[in-house]
Amino acid sequence: MFKKITDDILKFTVKYPSGxxxxxxxxxxxxxxxxxxxxxxxxxxxxxAWTKAIESGLRIEKVVLTHTHEDHIGSASxxxxxxxxxxxxxxxxxxxxxxxxxxxxxxxxxxITKYGGPELPADFRDDKSIFxxxxxxxxxxxxxxxxxxxxxxxxxxxxxxxxxxxFYNKEKRIMIVGDHILKDVSPVIGLWSGREENPLPKYLDSxxxxxxxxxxLALPGHGENINYFQxxxxxxxxxxxxxxxxxxxxxxxSEKTAIEICREFYEDSxxxxxxxxxxxxxxxxxxxxxxxxxxxxxxxxxxxFQAK
Numbered sequence: 682m683f684k685k686i687t688d689d690i691l692k693f694t695v696k697y698p699s700g701x702x703x704x705x706x707x708x709x710x711x712x713x714x715x716x717x718x719x720x721x722x723x724x725x726x727x728x729x730a731w732t733k734a735i736e737s738g739l740r741i742e743k744v745v746l747t748h749t750h751e752d753h754i755g756s757a758s759x760x761x762x763x764x765x766x767x768x769x770x771x772x773x774x775x776x777x778x779x780x781x782x783x784x785x786x787x788x789x790x791x792x793i794t795k796y797g798g799p800e801l802p803a804d805f806r807d808d809k810s811i812f813x814x815x816x817x818x819x820x821x822x823x824x825x826x827x828x829x830x831x832x833x834x835x836x837x838x839x840x841x842x843x844x845x846x847x848f849y850n851k852e853k854r855i856m857i858v859g860d861h862i863l864k865d866v867s868p869v870i871g872l873w874s875g876r877e878e879n880p881l882p883k884y885l886d887s888x889x890x891x892x893x894x895x896x897x898l899a900l901p902g903h904g905e906n907i908n909y910f911q912x913x914x915x916x917x918x919x920x921x922x923x924x925x926x927x928x929x930x931x932x933x934x935s936e937k938t939a940i941e942i943c944r945e946f947y948e949d950s951x952x953x954x955x956x957x958x959x960x961x962x963x964x965x966x967x968x969x970x971x972x973x974x975x976x977x978x979x980x981x982x983x984x985x986f987q988a989k
Contacts, residue, residue, distance in 0.1 A: 682730075682733070682734060683708070683734075686707070686898075686900065686906070687853070687855070687898075688710075689709060689710040689829060689830070689831070690707055690708065690709050690710070690829075690855075690900070691707070691708040691710075691715070692705055692706070692707055692708075692900070693705075693706040693707070693708055693717075693730075693734065694706070695720070695721030695722075695726070695727045695730050695731075695756075696721075696726050696727075696730075697721060697722040697724045697726055697727060697752060697755075698724065698726070701752070701903045703903065704719060704721050704722070704752045704753060704902055704903060705719070705900070705901065705902055705903060705904075706718060706719050706720060706721060707719070707857060707900055708739075708741075709828045709829030709830075709831070710829045710830065711742055711827075711828075711829035711830045712830060713740075713742045714740035714741050714742035715739065715740065715741050715742060715829065716741075716742055716743055716744075716745055716827075716828045716829045717741055717743070717744045717745070717760075717766075718744075718745055718746075718747065718828070718848070718857055719744075719746060719747055719753040719754075719859070719902060720744060720746075720753065720754065720755060720756035720757045720760060721752065721753075721755055721756050722751055722752050722755035722756065723751070723755035723756055723758075723759065723808055723810070723811050724755070727755060727756045728756055728759055731756060731760060735764060741760070741764070741766050742766075742767075742829075743766060743767040743768070743769055743817075744757050744760055744761075744766055744767070744768045744769065745769045745770075745820075745826065745828060745848075746768070746769070746770045746771075746774060747845060747846055747847070747848070747857065747859030747860070747902065748774060748777075748841070748842040748844050748845040748846065748859055748860065749770065749774045749777045749778050749781070749812070749842070749844055750842055750860070750873060751808075751811060752902075753859070753860075753902060754770075754774075754778075754811055754812070755811050757811070757814070758810065758811055758812075758813065758814040761814055761817070762814070767817035767818065768814070768816050768817055769816060769817060769818045769819065769820060769826075770816045770819060770820075771819065771820055771821065771822075771835070771837075771844055771846055772819050772820070772821050773822075773837070773843065773844035774844040774846075775816060775819060776844070777842070777843065777844045777874065778812040779812075780874060781809070781812050781874070782809055782812050782813065784874070784875045786801055786802075786803055787803075788875050789801065789875045792872060792875055792876075792877060793872075793956065793959060795983065795984050796938060796939040796940065796959065796963055796983070796984055797938040797939055797940030797941065797943075797959075797983055798939075798940060798955075798956065798959045799955060799956070801956075820835050820846075821835070822835060822836070822837035822846070823835065823836075823837075826848065828848060828857075831850050831852075831853070832850070833848035833849055833850045833857070834848070834849045834850075834851070835848060836848070836849055836890075836891070836894075837887070838858075838859075838861045838887040838888075838890075838891070839880065839883040839884065839887055840861065840868075840870055840880050840881070840883050840884020840885070840887055840888070841859075841860045841861055841868045841869065841870060841871075841880075841884065842860070842873065843874065843878075843880070843883075845859055845860065845861055846859070847859060847861055847891070849894055849896070851895075853897075854895050854896055854897040854898070855896070855897070855898050855899075855900070856891075856894060856896045856898075856899045856900070856910070857899075857900045858899045858900065858901050858902070858907070859901070859902045860901070860902045860903065861884075861887070861888070861891075862888070862891075862899060862901060862907060862910075862913055862914065862917065863901045863902070863903055863904050864901060864904045864905045864906070864907045864913065865904050865905070866903075866904070867917060867920050867921070867961075868884075869957045869958075869960055869961050870884050870960070870961065870964045871956075871957065871960030871961065871963075871964060872960055872963065872964065873960070877967075878967075879964070879967045879968060879971050880964055881921070881964045881965060881967070881968040882968060882971070885918070885921065888914055888917060888918065889914075889918070891910075891914060892911060892914055894910075896910040896911075897910075899913070921965075924946075924961075924965060925965055925968065925969065927946065928942060928962065928965045928966065928969065929969055929974060929975070929988055930988075931945055932975060932986050932987050932988050933988045935987065936978055936980065936985040936986065936987035937985060937986060937987075938980070938983050938984065938985050938986075939959060939962050939963050939966060939984075939986065940959060942962050942966075942986075943958050943959050943961075943962045946958075946962070966986050969988075970986070973989065974988065974989060975987060975988050975989060976989055
């Protein structure tokens with residue numbers, strides 16, 4: 682059930698039936714029990730896994746969240762209510778929770794359908810219960826936060842999520858990177874808040890800022906550990922440069938909708954993955970648009986993009 686990462690850190694991988702299929706939760710040993718980093722979804726599989734662990738003797742001091750996406754915050758409210766475990770989120774994360782309580786599927790549909798995305802069913806992402814709780818404490822960017830027995834720097838790394846944080850321990854040269862950096866895939870830079878924004882510049886800036894940290898071991902929210910941290914950052918930067926050029930070249934000679942571009946690069950998959958790939962294309966188009974590289978038009982009521 683638990684995989685030993687270091688003498689003080691365990692990895693607990695919680696499965697769920699959609700998206701990437703599993704999320705890494707980290708348990709950092711402390712005198713009063715473990716600090717849990719992220720919780721998995723609100724799905725039955727995640728809650729059963731936590732119940733089994735706790736009933737087998739696992740002692741949890743608190744939960745701390747890297748960001749408030751469903752697969753990371755999903756079981757937090759349940760752990761708080763069922764077992765009295767304190768939950769700590771960032772100030773930015775709490776604002777995102779309040780925003781998500783107000784956001785409707787209809788609003789999300791209005792955002793994605795005008796770019797050719799599929800209309801989502803009314804009950805899609807309708808589980809607002811995961812945001813309906815009061816966190817027990819908050820942290821802010823550039824603060825030190827105690828995780829287990831050690832203190833970590835809370836580093837704000839917007840992009841994948843506006844409220845995303847990484848946690849860094851200088852002495853042990855360990856960084857918990859959540860979904861900001863993954864070992865084998867590029868994190869989706871999307872519009873999960875339902876707001877039309879331009880998050881890719883923020884992601885690239887925060888990715889670059891992490892180069893100043895000396896890291897021997899990076900612990901991501903999905904997949905395997907990252908041992909060559911700087912190399913992985915360089916790889917992600919190069920991948921974005923390549924994909925931005927490909928997107929630009931795709932519309933160099935003709936206007937296209939975001940979904941048309943998406944189908945050139947990605948195979949059709951399940952609904953959530955289709956939305957994820959559409960998001961990846963959209964945020965790159967917005968990035969190019971912000972630098973005056975592309976312009977948008979309207980064709981048959983759908984927004985299109987073409988290189989200038």
